[in-house]
Amino acid sequence: MIEVRPPSAKGAARRAAGSAWAERPVDLALRCVSKRFGGVTAVSDCLLDVHRGEILALLGPSGCGKTTLLNIVAGFEDPDAGTVELRGRALNEVPPNRRETGMVFQHYALFPHMTVRGNIAYGLSARRRPRHEINDQVDDAIALLKLDGLGERYPSELSGGQKQRVAVARALAVRPQVLLLDEAFSALDKNLREEMQIELSLLLRRLGITTILVTHDQREAFAVADRIAVMEHGRIVQVGTPSEVYLAPRSSFVLEFLGSVNLLAGMIRGRADGQVAQTASGISFRPQPPVEAPDGAAVRIYVRAEDVALSRSPTAVHAAGPGTVLLVTFLGPVRRVVIDLGGQQVLAERPAGETGDFGAGERVFVDFRPGSAHVLRDS
């Protein structure tokens, strides 16, 4: 088969390069997929390769089009433009019931009138598999998701975690080529959610099933996914491993969406020993890598809350000056300290032991960790 790809597909392939996933075959390919609802663009020109066995998270705030994109893959929505390919086969004309995808819905959408077994068997019955084969595969799925003894229960008799397991078992029972998880953890309590995230990541890796996970929760994306595609206003703005996206964010949106950041307004100053971004109060940062901007250009300087160090004495090299502690909040492993730094509010997250004795009203010296600043040109 000769594959004709639009020129922009090369860009997508290049973007995927650099991570180990690029060497695996592409299971699911989105090519310039777009979708509009009336006057609203839900998904715009999305390019994405999902490799075999990879867990990819579509991460973004609500309304960014991530669920629409998932629905396009599942076939519940038709794209206005672009193609979806699953293992080299174009899916555009394939109705949703003929696509080999398995979906776990946000609220699981278990059939309330069927038992756990009935729910898991549904996809197999729809494929008209022989009865003994259905029974075997349902048994397998029940064992896999640790649902032993719950086979004859109705969904209303299950806990939230059990419901999620049934939903996953039902989606996996048909042996889909790609598994789609739509905010599949959001209905669970925090502890259970983290437990299920670990369990499901382990299970999906063991099965080696290609997975797309839609979530608005950065922690969830980091916990489960191999790679993350960050979405904003219907566009995929960055794709990479969690650490790539976190450490080398390509836009202010990605920066602000992942973790807590401080935003400082600054200006580019060319100096003999290299480029410097300086805030109005005189704090200087060295952009790494350098920003393509002339002298005097306005820039945004971002420093993550965990890269802000606090001390009682002005010993640090990069000291930003003295400030006043406004508020200290206990967040378990870290404490969040809000500081007034010459009229600018600065957020610092420090390990609990380190800042245990800071109190509101105290004077502290603020230090931005060298090399921690992300400098982006103001648009």
Add this chain to the structure above:
Amino acid sequence: MAAGARFARAVRRAGPWLWLLPAMTVLVPFFLLPVAVLLRNSVYRDDPGALIVPDFVATNYLRIITDPYYADVFVNTLMVAFGVSFAALMIGYPFAYYLVRWAGRSRPFLLWAVYTPLIVSVIVRVFGWMVITADSGLINTALLSMGVIERPVRLLYEVAGMVIGLTHRYLPLMVLPLVNSMAKIDRALLAASVGLGAGAARTQLYVVLPLSIPGAVAGFQLVFAGVLSDFVLPNLMGTTRFRMLAPTIYDEAVANLSWATSAAMAIVMLLLVVAMLVCTNLALRRFAPWARTL
């Protein structure tokens, strides 16, 4: 002071029950009491001279069950009740499905069309049906002019006309519970079904249909009970050659002055409704155990 406190405490304890007071003041004297009197009359004896004589006999019940005249009335009425319930289900189900699934802007209009029969007096509607079903009515005139028939088909004052009227009268009671149960079906369930490989027909048969059963059962119960005790339609649109229960009870009580017999018939009618409710609920519990916890 102490008396006042005790009174306040008594009111507080009785508080929840006070909410039942308005209903009880109506239901006890005007419903429970008459039913009790009926029950008593049904074991009394009819007497040509003294109207009704205190006794404790089963002869009234035996007669209405064994006498072909009365037995026929029960059989007729049950047949019509089943038939009308079935017809209402067959008409109401697709209507309700369209209303829930497809009707967009026409939805309020369709709902209004369902509610209208509940708002307009049954007498007015019967006269409407008379105009349509009479020998020289709309249906016959149309069929005659199209040459489909040569002589008017008798609908009015026949079982057919009565069934048409009854079906129209009780259709809303079928449609509304159906609409209610269909509207509760989560759209995600349909997507889940299709996503798992089921086509439209399979989704309809294995997801939508079972989940609308509670609505169908509720509709059936309402229509069946309604038809079983309907007095107006059999009287105005039916025929005396095909006797129905409610008019027969009326005739027994008012024309024949057989209060004991009519009381026994009324009690049997009540028991039939209760039996139907118990049976359908048991069937629902047996075949749709999930419905109760839905």
